[in-house]
Amino acid sequence: QVQLQESGPGLVKPSETLSLTCTVSGGSINSYYWSWIRQPPGKGMEWIGYIYYSGSTNFNPSLKSRVTISIDTSKNQFSLKLSSVTAADTAVYYCARGRVTFGGVIAFDYWGQGTLVTVSS
Amino acid sequence: SSELTQDPAVSVALGQTVRITCQGDSLRSYYASWYQQKPGQAPVLVIYSKNNRPSGIPDRFSGSSSGNTASLTITGAQAEDEADYYCNSRDSSGTPVVFGGGTKLTVL
Numbered sequence: 001q002v003q004l005q006e007s008g009p010g011l012v013k014p015s016e017t018l019s020l021t022c023t024v025s026g027g028s029i030n031s032y033y034w035s036w037i038r039q040p041p042g043k044g045m046e047w048i049g050y051i052y053y054s055g056s057t058n059f060n061p062s063l064k065s066r067v068t069i070s071i072d073t074s075k076n077q078f079s080l081k082l083s084s085v086t087a088a089d090t091a092v093y094y095c096a097r098g099r100v101t102f103g104g105v106i107a108f109d110y111w112g113q114g115t116l117v118t119v120s121s
Numbered sequence: 122s123s124e125l126t127q128d129p130a131v132s133v134a135l136g137q138t139v140r141i142t143c144q145g146d147s148l149r150s151y152y153a154s155w156y157q158q159k160p161g162q163a164p165v166l167v168i169y170s171k172n173n174r175p176s177g178i179p180d181r182f183s184g185s186s187s188g189n190t191a192s193l194t195i196t197g198a199q200a201e202d203e204a205d206y207y208c209n210s211r212d213s214s215g216t217p218v219v220f221g222g223g224t225k226l227t228v229l
Contacts, residue, residue: 044207
């Protein structure tokens with residue numbers, strides 16, 4: 001059974017960089033689109049971006065200038081960095097495994113439990 | 122703002138059938154996937170590629186698509202189906218992933 005687990009600081013100061021890591025167990029990180037998705041408290045989900053196991057990336061245009069996603073296949077981990085954070089970046093951050101379904105639509109079949117990151121001084 | 126539009130809230134009587142919809146121009150070209158999210162939990166994929174269920178998802182969940190609208194139907198809603206439901210697909214400008222705003226389902 002594939003499992004994903006997010007880790008990283010739960011509190012980040014404004015203007016600093018949010019950093020999270022997702023560790024994948026129970027399956028290989030090779031193949032699939034490894035993604036970050038966030039959900040502000042009481043609101044809907046927002047896709048941040050993904051990295052393919054080969055290292056190619058794609059990001060939400062609204063966040064692209066601030067986002068970096070990297071992958072370490074030797075550790076079965078991928079990571080998120082979001083720079084210049086503000087209170088608007090306060091959210092539960094999920095890592096998820098994306099697979100391509102019919103027509104090229106990416107569906108997320110495994111998710112981490114999520115980690116709340118609060119941006120506050 | 123999301124390019125996939127969902128009704129904020131829908132209710133259904135226990136044991137009845139409910140349809141949750143997702144509208145967007147991109148749905149004329151792409152299928153939607155659907156997720157169930159209960160309070161304090163991560164989302165769970167319930168439908169992909171229009172009407173495919175992952176292993177373990179009850180067959181009372183089904184999906185369909187027509188024009189610019191994708192639908193998730195729950196036939197014989199159960200109390201445990203009370204949750205938020207989100208659709209996702211591609212958007213019409215090329216962004217590979219977009220989510221709808223979510224629908225809160227109440228089972229009466």
